[in-house]
Amino acid sequence: MSETIAFGPFTLAPRERLLLRLGAPVALGARAFDILAALVARPNEVVSKVDLLGLVWPDVTVDEGSRRFHIANLRKALGEGREGTRYIATLTRRSYCFVAPISETLGLHPAPLEVAATYPLANLPGLLARMIGRTDDAAALSAQLLSSRFVTISGTGGVGKTTVAVAVGHDLIEAFAGAVHFVDLGALNDPALVATTVASMLGLSSQSDGALVAYLADKRVLLIFDTCEHVIEAVADLAARIFSAAPRVHILATSREPLKVEGEHVHKLRPLACPPEDLDITVAVIQAFPATRLFLERAAAGGALLDLDDIEAATVASICRKLDGVPLAIELAAGRVESIGLQKTTALLDERLALLWPGQRTAPARQKTLQATLDWSYGLLSESERQVLRRLAIFIGHFSIEAALEVVAGGIVGKEHIFSAIDGLVARSMVAARPAGATMRYRLLDTTRAYVLQADTDEAALEGLAAAFNFIGAVGYGSGKPFDKSGCAEASTGWNQIKQKYLNR
Incomplete structure (x- = not known):
């Protein structure tokens, strides 16, 4: 029995040169079939026009019009555009990418995988x-x-x-x-x-x-x-x-x-890898990282027609970094692209609305929105862990344990309990930790920090954060105290955000 590839309502049998839709043969020209087979064999990979010509028309000179004609016939046969369906994305008018989810089976009529x-x-x-x-x-x-x-x-x-x-x-x-x-x-x-x-x-x-x-x-x-x-x-x-x-x-x-x-x-289980900020982002680059591949696939599945250029590819990479490579967050954001566009999706990431973007109807209640997911995690914390987490929200980016001790301590939680609370937050995946030489660095995921800053903050909590910020100002840089320099800068920036949000309301 030969290998077949399923996507949407279609089954492709390359060796038999047969395309079925719900079990019925689809009329498809020879070149259109070859184009489909070449793209499906490389799902979510960018195939340049030159590479596609070499695969479908080896040793034959083909003009631009002929290639476009066969691509158009293929899209028509697949029914692209009907009810938002999308199988083949055109990237910067010079390359193509098969973006629909696929599965491989044996035989022309595979039994359901039950x-x-x-x-x-x-x-x-x-x-x-x-x-x-x-x-x-x-x-x-x-x-x-x-x-x-x-x-x-x-x-x-x-x-x-x-x-x-x-x-x-x-x-x-x-x-x-x-x-x-x-x-x-x-x-x-x-x-x-x-x-x-x-x-x-x-x-x-x-x-x-x-x-x-x-x-x-x-x-x-x-x-x-x-x-x-x-x-x-x-x-x-x-x-x-x-x-x-x-x-x-x-x-x-x-x-x-x-x-x-x-x-x-x-x-x-770590988040999906994202393109780093110091990398020159192109359409081809974002296809090499799972976080951005997932975003593109889910956006296409939601009906978005993404003909990306390199600037838009950099935007996709930025969104996935902002969401820390967390698959659920990426899927929820990608689902908005069809209705509000890529740029507006980016702009809304810092708003409370992003926490309420709905996901799949069949998802468990705790995963229908980011708000529900974080509500579930936050509800499992002890009161002291919540207090520590709220104070750690003053940091943007990584911070040291010394910086955390200075910011968190101040009456609500004794220093003897701070280590235990931070251990609990790391264990519950509310705070991320990574080694940096012989020490550890910590950070809140951006989505977690946004959630904490949306929580109701009373005056006593704000006074505690103000005291922590005043300490930062008193310490300054280069004081010789065991306070992390970058932690000072990150906490200062974070405090300015919090002050703007709560004290000036």
Whole structure:
């Protein structure tokens, strides 16, 4: 059987030179078919006019009009423009890019990828048609899970933990003979129901913790516990007991913070890579980074007709950097391009409205908007962690622990508790940390900082921030005190923003 490629309602069989739409053949000229096959073989890659001519018309001289004629016929056959559909993007009038999500299968009439049809016990959600920038993560996690048995995928809200966990489940379904069980804990409000939910999913008549652990003692299964952070104590206790008593059970958890129990290995899922600011941004460059590729794909899926030049490519890169490469944030922003355009999308990123941009109707409630995602994370913090987070919002960019101690301390939280609060914020993925030599540097993601600054701030909190800012002014630069110089500058800029927003209202 030959390989086929599916996109939208179409199935392309290159070897048979056949294009089907909902199972019916599509009339397509030979050159138009060759153009489609060449572009589909390079999804989300820029194919220049010269390269396309070499692929479709090798050793033949073709004029510009002929190329445009066949491209136009191909677009007509695909129905581009109807109800906002978009498959082929023209970039700067000199190159093309196939932008629709694709999937590869075997045979002309592939059966739906329903796990349950082959493995009745499995309950995995379906795979995304195209997963951008996470293939290496899924492969590494699959190998780690087989060797270590217990892995938690941690990371900020919207970074793609569930997407990767589902991909790992599909990767390993044959290794576990179909015994892969996905447990969505996101809808639970009562931690006491965690074990009951798992037992019910396994079809056990007795739903006690002890009966569940005893049942699993000699089983070889993969359990995927999804969205654990709001019931983390109960999940951590159950996972630790299963790991200890059931040596053939493998556990994959997703959580905004690690479970912190014996046997757990943590895989921190990082945001998607963005083009750096010091790079000369072009249309070709943004195709090389997963964050910008995702933006282009989701914008096209939303009906946006993007014929980018290099200036607009730099705008796309700037948007993705502003959103810190977080897939959910990128998808929500990309979804606005069709209705308000690229420039207006950029301009609105700093507004509260951006936090309320809606996503997919089928998304969990906590991920329908950035506001909902951050509300979910913020609600899991202790009061002291919230107070520390609000004060850390004075920083724009990276800061040191010394700078944080000086800004945060001041009566509301004692210094002895600040380290614990910052540890908690890092663990819950509300504050990002990275090593810088022998020390650590910290920062709030831009979306998190925008959310914190939108929160109600009382006069006492503002007075505390004012005191912190006055300290910065008193210390100055080069004082010899252990206050980070760049931290001073970043905090000064941040305070000016906060003062403008709250004290002059």
